Amino acid sequence: MAATMKDIARRTGLGLATISSYFNGGNVREKNRIKIEEAIEELHYEVNEVARGLKTNATKTVGVVIPELNNVFCAEIISGMEDILRSHGYAAIVCDCRTDKKLEKEAVDFLTRKRVDGIINMPVDMTGAHLNEFQKTGKPIVLIDRMIQGISCDCVLVDNVNAAEKAVGMLVEQQHQKIGLIGGPDEVFTARQRMLGYMKALKDHGIAVDEKLICHGDYTIQGGVQAVEELVKENPDMTAVFVTNYEMTMGAVIGLNEMGVSMPEEISLVGFDNLPFARACRPALTIVSQPTEKIARETAQIMLERLEGREELPDHIVRKLQTDIFMGKSIRRQG
Amino acid sequence: MAATMKDIARRTGLGLATISSYFNGGNVREKNRIKIEEAIEELHYEVNEVARGLKTNATKTVGVVIPELNNVFCAEIISGMEDILRSHGYAAIVCDCRTDKKLEKEAVDFLTRKRVDGIINMPVDMTGAHLNEFQKTGKPIVLIDRMIQGISCDCVLVDNVNAAEKAVGMLVEQQHQKIGLIGGPDEVFTARQRMLGYMKALKDHGIAVDEKLICHGDYTIQGGVQAVEELVKENPDMTAVFVTNYEMTMGAVIGLNEMGVSMPEEISLVGFDNLPFARACRPALTIVSQPTEKIARETAQIMLERLEGREELPDHIVRKLQTDIFMGKSIRRQG
DNA sequence: TTGAAAGCGCTAACAT
């Protein structure tokens, strides 16, 4: 069995409170401090965070619930957050719910039982039902990427309407008129926002929205392949496509590739996310690039402030970040 | 505050042991079971796993320490493992150590304090020093992808020598002789294995190993870019390259792209990992494909057996999995 | 500064 504080107390002849005080930054006489440190060394003592958590009602652990770890956008954000959280002594329990509402609810309940100090969630269930019970604990929730109407909590978002607008605007500037959209599932917040931006850009330039040019993918690679195939088949006059997430962008490139449709000669393309992939394509892809680093940092910081912050914070913080465009060579000037 | 078992006891008029028994599958009279369930419902009771963990000395949590979450190979494996672990009631605390030995040691100590029931590790420090203390707890360790000499524990590996041999063999069959290697850091186990396979393949076909054709990258995208640029510059007679991980494969494709070197006309290429990326390239890449799903499953299963298994297991299980080749069009027949 | 003791929420003997 691992050594306990009791063992240290016995070995040093000191009381439990003194040892505890030592670990919690209290004042301990110099010679006792030395005795304690020797005992720790010899016994290989490591604080038992479980016991501490039970007593203090704080586990120094935050739960992270996301739709797919196996999705570069999510992985990058988690990687960044975990780094910051751990450097502040917090562990991250990551739960991948496979874009499944039932699993998402289960994950939140699971984390509730684990008594995590807070939850960071990129929500799948847009009703927020999965968070209701947890919210009653009064512990902080930070939502990433997608807002939920009914839930009042902090939120780190990306300005997706603007992102899509800029992307489609660039195509229009190059004289494209028949611009296809490979959108995401209609129930996903970001997908709706990006669709909105697409429509806004068209309308602002006096181009009519054509339903036939809009295709709802499912944010997966295979979905992107299918969508682009469908779009190309159904719209011989289409000259450009805007793809609204990374996986589908990759899928669209695969699809064009395998159909033998040349880019940008036959079809111009603006994709989403993942700079390295954009650079690896031939020709390099023009893409919307999301600030994953910044999302990670903001989210972790807000969570840490809620957990540790002394000063009063506003009721719920909403941060909206802007995207960049990486200019590749996948857009051809039309006409 | 959250409801406790005491609250349920009070509300139902039953004793603590009965409630505990209810939660742990003991026998409880039907009418009491109903009373308990009503109380749970009304009080929104959720078991406190922290308290349970303190008592049972088992946290139902496993630690996962990896070099980079932001690396598709790692992300895929974690995603798969987490799924299986959670479906068995285990949480996964993921620690990304950024390929830093110091951070890796810190992560393991951190997890030790958190009293995780076991650790899954894709090791960075090949001396295994970071695991010594944890191993003294007697709790299970499962290593992924890289074996450590000094540490006796379970291990799920990929047959990387064979993988590289097959890959290089394919190039030789197409009459390539001057085959470049973009290898990984020399201190990484898999990198050495892949290098071994490369050499073995050349020797078996009577081709002399040329140091100038070997380049050590760092397993990153940017490293791949640099490596391919160097190799192409230094070796005008080189006709093919074998790249030994996904990030560098992407980097190599970017490099060729940006140098304007055509593939496979000027340079044939065999890459590593990530089927979708291979398909998205033009032309599609021929790659070595690692069984990430299977690695995840095997690892999680071994861990679960160590944690729950009644039957006696061998001292340390070593599983070695085979790779596949995905045939793209990035190899040109030479001469 | 240090020690004694209570208690966080749960499980597991043991007794009934």
Add this chain to the structure above:
DNA sequence: ATGTTAGCGCTTTCAA
């Protein structure tokens, strides 16, 4: 089948 009780390892009053 159910109740009583001790104790997991820690923090935190309260006294000394």
